[in-house]
Amino acid sequence: QVQLVQSGAEVKKPGASVKVSCKLSGHTLTQLAMHWVRQTPGEGLEWMGGFDPEEGETIYAQKFQGRVAMSEDTSAETAYMDLSGLRSEDTAVYYCATAPLCGGSTCRVLDDWGQGTLVTVSS
Amino acid sequence: DIQMTQSPSSLSASVGDRVTITCRASQSLGIYLNWYQQKQGTAPKLLIYAASTLQTGVPSRFSGSGSGTDFTLTISSLQREDFATYFCQQSYGTPRTFGQGTKVEIK
Numbered sequence: 001q002v003q004l005v006q007s008g009a010e011v012k013k014p015g016a017s018v019k020v021s022c023k024l025s026g027h028t029l030t031q032l033a034m035h036w037v038r039q040t041p042g043e044g045l046e047w048m049g050g051f052d053p054e055e056g057e058t059i060y061a062q063k064f065q066g067r068v069a070m071s072e073d074t075s076a077e078t079a080y081m082d083l084s085g086l087r088s089e090d091t092a093v094y095y096c097a098t099a100p101l102c103g104g105s106t107c108r109v110l111d112d113w114g115q116g117t118l119v120t121v122s123s
Numbered sequence: 124d125i126q127m128t129q130s131p132s133s134l135s136a137s138v139g140d141r142v143t144i145t146c147r148a149s150q151s152l153g154i155y156l157n158w159y160q161q162k163q164g165t166a167p168k169l170l171i172y173a174a175s176t177l178q179t180g181v182p183s184r185f186s187g188s189g190s191g192t193d194f195t196l197t198i199s200s201l202q203r204e205d206f207a208t209y210f211c212q213q214s215y216g217t218p219r220t221f222g223q224g225t226k227v228e229i230k
Contacts, residue, residue: 037167044224047220052217058180063164063218079222106173106176109178110167113167
């Protein structure tokens with residue numbers, strides 16, 4: 001059974017960076033595609049990016065291009081999401097979520113989710 | 124970006140009611156459409172993928188239909204544990220956009 005455990009809440013100042021971790025158990029990162037989604041009261045759920053098996057690389061939403069970096073430490077079964085240049089609008093709950101490592105409509109799903117990490121950006 | 128519009132944004136219903144939520148896409152998705160349920164303070168949970176395939180473990184009172192631009196999530200007989208917010212998500216294009224959500228409340 002897949003379990004994703006994320007790091008704790010963060011408070012950051014505008015302009016700073018944040019790194020959220022997501023530890024996987026019950027499976028292995030090399031056999032899954034990791035994605036990141038955030039949720040705000042104003043924008044709702046926003047897909048930030050994730051590994052696309054059909055492209056063979058991590059794809060980022062254009063909105064976050066240049067500010068976000070997603071990485072993995074497969075030896076530690078842990079994924080990371082780095083967001084830089086934080087502004088107040090980045091205050092959100094950030095989720096990691098996994099998808100099967102395959103292509104097509106039945107594979108482009110987020111079937112297991114972490115518990116979420118609240119990131120607050122405030123001066 | 125593909126825009127996803129859900130309706131209604133909220134609804135009140137009673138236990139045992141049949142509930143229908145619709146999701147419309149700004150362009151054709153084929154069947155690249157998923158539905159999620161989110162309860163207060165928890166992460167979303169996958170209910171239906173590829174428009175109509177029930178995720179393992181999800182009760183059969185949930186069903187999905189549609190293709191192209193118009194999709195529907197139906198709960199055949201609402202149970203107390205179904206009071207939550209429901210989101211559609213398209214997985215056809217990047218970014219994989221979500222609908223704004225439909226909150227199902229107790230009447």
